[in-house]
Amino acid sequence: MMDHVKILKRALDISWRYRALWLFGIILALTTGGGGSGGGNGGSGSGIPNGSNNGDFPRFEDFAMPEISAGIITALIAVGVGLACLFLAWVIVATIARYVAETALIKMVDHHEETGEKRSIRQGFGLGWSLTAWRFFLIDLLIGIPLVVAIIALLAITALPLLLWVTKSVAAGVLGTIATIGALFLVILLIIIVSAVVSLLTHFFRRVCALEDQGVIESIKQGFNLVKQNFKDVGIMWLLMVGVQIGWMIVLIPVVFLLLALGAVSGGLLGLMAGGLTGFIAEGAIPWIVGGAVGLPIFILIMAVPLTFVGGLFEVYKSSVWTLTYREVHVLGDLETGPEVEQLPEADAAKPEEAS
Numbered sequence: 001m002m003d004h005v006k007i008l009k010r011a012l013d014i015s016w017r018y019r020a021l022w023l024f025g026i027i028l029a030l031t032t033g034g035g036g037s038g039g040g041n042g043g044s045g046s047g048i049p050n051g052s053n054n055g056d057f058p059r060f061e062d063f064a065m066p067e068i069s070a071g072i073i074t075a076l077i078a079v080g081v082g083l084a085c086l087f088l089a090w091v092i093v094a095t096i097a098r099y100v101a102e103t104a105l106i107k108m109v110d111h112h113e114e115t116g117e118k119r120s121i122r123q124g125f126g127l128g129w130s131l132t133a134w135r136f137f138l139i140d141l142l143i144g145i146p147l148v149v150a151i152i153a154l155l156a157i158t159a160l161p162l163l164l165w166v167t168k169s170v171a172a173g174v175l176g177t178i179a180t181i182g183a184l185f186l187v188i189l190l191i192i193i194v195s196a197v198v199s200l201l202t203h204f205f206r207r208v209c210a211l212e213d214q215g216v217i218e219s220i221k222q223g224f225n226l227v228k229q230n231f232k233d234v235g236i237m238w239l240l241m242v243g244v245q246i247g248w249m250i251v252l253i254p255v256v257f258l259l260l261a262l263g264a265v266s267g268g269l270l271g272l273m274a275g276g277l278t279g280f281i282a283e284g285a286i287p288w289i290v291g292g293a294v295g296l297p298i299f300i301l302i303m304a305v306p307l308t309f310v311g312g313l314f315e316v317y318k319s320s321v322w323t324l325t326y327r328e329v330h331v332l333g334d335l336e337t338g339p340e341v342e343q344l345p346e347a348d349a350a351k352p353e354e355a356s
Helices: 004-017 020-032 070-115 121-128 131-167 170-211 216-229 231-279 286-355
Strands: none
Touching: 004 020, 004 231, 004 286, 020 070, 020 121, 020 286, 070 121, 070 131, 070 170, 070 286, 131 170, 131 216, 170 216, 170 231, 170 286, 216 231, 231 286
């Protein structure tokens, strides 16, 4: 029987004492956090034309579109293309960094458990920059593409009852809408369950690939078999990690509020000081712009740096837990198959006695 509490404690000890792992955890926190915030400017031009009498709504023709020169359009296109290229470059770099960091964490923790040695950050990058990281990407691709296609197909099938509105029957349309909403809840529940199962399996796919040096297909096969053969122990560990994740989120709530207060006070004070000093030499909106340019980065730094650091530590902890779980599963498997292997010489030794 697997000692789950011992694994959780050991992973915590490794995460705190093995500090070379922290950088790789921070890289994972930065590249898997999904921090893309789209700032859609929904500013709508106002002003009802004077010619709209008697409370009539203005017509589209009443709005005069500003003339934009060809040079400005060209500049906007160039800026858009440049931003798109920067975003694409960031995605590529972040993807590579993520798989390298994940590979390094798994191999460094396994090596530490095997030998007691601690690798340096440089050695960790050497372990991460390998064929294994590329195989991690291919595993995700091989699993992710069919999963996305299946989800799209399910959502399309779920939306089919909405076609009843084409019949121009209100009753049929309402019935189709109700059926779609009910089916959508079931599909969302199914997606959550499948995503949880795939996430659990992927932990073992990765570790078979990294620690057994197996290819993509073989890693998936062996990882699936390991989970199937040790479903009870693995399932208990998954439930414990869900509890740890929930506890971690609860602990972070006061931390986030504290950082919000510190960031607002520090950034606000420095922003007001910068804006006030600028007000002696400039007027209008310039002092406010300068104050925001000084205060906002300070606020973001106070919020982002501590949260990224503790998020990195938690990534190290999660990876360590699943690496130790994988190692424990292997030990349990060896103990189960060990007696069968030991009986083989005895059976072979009994043959001459029978023959005599």
